[in-house]
Amino acid sequence: MPAPIKNNVSAFLHPFSHMPTLAESGPVVIDHGRGIYVFDEQGRKYLEGNSGLWNVVLGFDNPALVAAAREAYAKLPAYHAFFGRVARAGLDLAQRLVDMAPMPADRVFFANSGSEANDSVVKMLWLMAEAEGQPQRKTILTRWNSYHGTTVMTASLTGKAYNQAFGLPLAQVKYVMNPHHWREGRPGESELEFSARCAADLEARITELGADTIAGFFAEPVMGAGGVVPPPEGYFQAIQPVLRRHGIPLVADEVICGFGRTGERWGSITYGMTPDIVVASKVITAGFFPMGAVILSPEITARVEAASAKYDEFPHGFTTGAHPVGCAIAMAVLDQIEQGGILKHIQAVSPLFQRRLKALADHPMVGEARGIGLMGALEIVADKPTKQAFPGQWDVSEKIAGVALKHGLIVRPLGSAVVLAPPFIITEAEIDELFSILERTLDEVHASVMKLAA
Structure with missing residues (x-):
């Protein structure tokens, strides 16, 4: 996880944020964005696998939207x-x-x-x-x-x-x-x-x-x-x-x-x-x-x-x-x-997104891989047949989000699930990048929780 930034962080009350992670590592301070990626103040690059909060779907530097805002503000x-x-x-x-x-x-x-x-x-x-x-x-x-x-x-x-x-x-x-x-x-x-x-x-x-x-x-x-x-x-x-x-x-x-x-x-x-x-x-x-x-x-x-x-x-x-x-x-x-063709683009790339998502159902920690279009989730379980979740104090979905962040991918933990909703402009190459990082992350976290379970 990135090291905490000491200046100004104590004044900010973070909504819907995992308090132990904040206490340990501090916030990731986002500085700018390009396409589907955001960059922190240290210049580290992250693929935004959740479009911010489901919403920044056309890129973080979309020139047409910036121009529309500028023209409207002037008028x-x-x-x-x-x-x-x-x-x-x-x-x-x-x-x-x-x-x-x-x-x-x-x-x-x-x-x-x-x-x-x-x-x-x-x-x-x-x-x-x-x-x-x-x-x-x-x-x-x-x-x-x-x-x-x-x-x-x-x-x-x-x-x-x-x-x-x-x-x-x-x-x-x-x-x-x-x-x-x-x-x-x-x-x-x-x-x-x-x-x-x-x-x-x-x-x-x-x-x-x-x-x-x-x-x-x-x-x-x-x-x-x-x-x-x-x-x-x-x-x-x-x-x-x-x-x-x-x-x-x-x-x-x-x-x-x-x-x-x-x-x-x-x-x-x-x-x-x-x-x-x-x-x-x-x-x-x-x-x-x-x-x-x-x-x-x-x-x-x-x-x-x-x-x-x-x-x-x-x-x-x-x-x-x-x-x-x-x-x-x-x-x-x-x-x-x-x-502008964005809806057609979603329809074109969604099958690959869903194939890569559903393939993770075979991972030993994934109980269900579900989704539609450009949205999906992995339900993380300790035992597939019984659908039993990991002990809450292990914070496994938070661990997955943290390790993914370390590898340059932002995903969202939601209870025992990990959620994905990438920007609409994501390409097939970027979908492959997203899931390659996520697969590596799941393997790393699985190895660590197996040690806890031993």
Whole structure:
């Protein structure tokens, strides 16, 4: 691991960072980036195997995005979208998102992050329920192991135990089954059978709570921060009829999957989802500007507008939502993905990425190698037949991330998994480089944990 840098490090509170590693080695201070690589202050080079945080997908020095930002800053460096005033770039981007949505859509609301966008959706659902004479319709359904953000509400939607540290979840949030077939499936249960059981669990939960108390259901097409967990076969085809039958809107959290990560424009397309609301962020600006977007179906738009009429306005918004510079950057990003050949490039290189990923299933420490498009994860286990993880105090996934870093590769540890989500511009040669480093890393860490186990 790089030696700690002593100046200024004590003033910074690191989010979602492994504290023992920080205490031992200090932070890696990133200085600049070129293509899919970043460089620290000592000049060491790292292949960014997670696109930063899923988002810097077009390179860390993309000249077209820099130029779009520079031009936008020179023209109108800041404005809001309150009181009927908005920059032209906001209108243009909204129309573009409506046109490319995975379902019929007609309105877009802008926030500054995926967390804010998901939080905004909950307020919209509650606004509609209140106005429609159903104030009891406050329950939000989500899934164990999902991730939807870090605000108080979206941390509640995130089905992970660590949010208990904040006294969460809020009472209005309820969970249904984690759709991870490898982890949750019964012996001999096929993916289709498991999907049917997930749908039955959803039906039972709705019956238990009362359909007239439920405002909406949130789902990522692929669980991202849950460890890149694609849905089992037939999953959304099984649960969507349940939601429709009970009049419960489906919210597709496309923060990670949206704009190409799964190999399609949307994860919803990949997995046959027809959402009522789509939430996008991350890739929308390729990490060059904070932005989140909520895309509404015509039915939801009509209901939100009818509910807002009581107040003569939609009573919600963010100062920097629809920021003119962010919207200009987003337009340039979508130009590259849609017209610039990036989506076709993802489709061309993804088969190699998935072949190299799935080949690691044979490694003695890998219980499952899973993924789709340019995203994947390795589930690290101590025993393959029982799927037993290594003792938590061994920090094996952290060790893998640390050794990979030493060899010039950034990967993300997530519980007992190691996650990959490289930039969309990665080449086949760079994919081979990534997996060569990762294979070497796994062998090194395996040798060290075998010594611990001896």
